Amino acid sequence: MAARKRPSYRRRRWIVEPAYQWTMTSVIVGFLLLVVLANMVLIYYALWSTMQALELNQEAVFVAVFRTVAWTVTSGLMIMIPLVILGGLLLTHKVFGPLDRIRTALDAIGRGDYQLKLKLRKGDVLSELADSVNQLAVTLQRRRS
16 A cells, blocks of 8 residues: 655745744743853853963953954854744744644634644644544544534
8 A cells, every 4th residue: 555645735924823933932042142141251251260370461462352252252143143033933833833723623623624634744743633633523523424
């Protein structure tokens, strides 16, 4: 018996549940900022202790080295934040996209439409739940007949 190929569908909306997706993405970005801030503090103290150990207590040298490190980290952060936001939206879409489709299918079942066939993309997080919703619709259709 040949394996039945699931029909695929194209993503129409990247932002399915704006409140939840932006909240989760902002948590991810906030975590990134905390990590960067902690690293900046560690870098500051590492530079300071190294400068003290090498007896390079000249303020101009320390300030120049610290500014170089700070600008490097800040530049990296400016590049990473948009990438982290995009990654956060993609990651949350993997959850909220299927949830939106499952909620729509359950609304249809609640209205008595048991003919639906819920389809998710391959690799979606909630595909097992979608299969259970499809089985529920089939079972309810049988009972109604």
